[in-house]
Amino acid sequence: GAVVSQHPSRVICKSGTSVKIECRSLDFQATTMFWYRQFPKQSLMLMATSNEGSKATYEQGVEKDKFLINHASLTLSTLTVTSAHPEDSSFYICSALKLAGGNQETQYFGPGTRLLVL
Amino acid sequence: GENVEQHPSTLSVQEGDSAVIKCTYSDSASNYFPWYKQELGKRPQLIIDIRSNVGEKKDQRIAVTLNKTAKHFSLHITETQPEDSAVYFCAASETGNQFYFGTGTSLTVIP
16 A cells, blocks of 8 residues: 555644644655645645655745755655744645656655644 | 646536546646545545556546647546545646646536
8 A cells, every 4th residue: 555644634833833744654665755735625736846865846936944844764754834824824735656666656645734823 | 837727627417427527738748647536624535547658547437538639638437426526636747756736626426
C-alpha cells in the first residue's frame, strides 16, 4: 500500500503564532512531497514542491518566508505557517510521490490539516 | 505554467446513467493525467490515471480517454451509483514534477 499521514488533523491558534504541520509517508520513501491548500468547495492549489535534501520550490504567489518547508528525510516533510493570520485559515493537504517500476509515479494524499487562525 | 480547466462544475445524473467529466490542459509537456475523487472532508483518492502513451484506460465502471493532439482528457463513469456522489478532480503533471488540478466537478447521483 501507500499511506500518508498528516499531523495535526486540526489546529486552532492565535494570530501571530506559528504552526507546524507534519506530513509522513508511512510505508514508502518519498523524495518528493507536495503541499496544497484547499478552500471550501474549491480545488487544490499547489503551494510548493518539497524535495528531500534540497530547498522547496514554491509556486508563484506563495511566500516562501511565510510558508516554511523542510524535507529532512525521505519520509517526512514539514510545513510551518509563520506568524499566522486569519486569512491563512484553510485546509492544508500534503501528498507524497511514490515511484513504481518503469519510472512511473503515483501521488498519495495525506488526510489534511484544518487550520483556524483566530 | 500549466493551466487545467474542468467542466462541468456540477453534474447531476440518475442512478444507472453515465457521467462524463472533461478536462483540458495547456502544457504539451504534461504526460500524466490522474483523476481523484474527494468526499466531503476527506483526502482526494486516486481512482484512475492515464499516461500519454495510451489513448484510453478502463477499470470496471470507470474509464479515461486522452487526446494529446487536442490536449483534453475525460472521465467516464457508467452505471452510476449513489456512492459515486463526490467531487472529482482531474490533474496534469509532467513526470515527477508538479501536479496541477482542475477546478473540480461536484457529481450527484440521484437514486
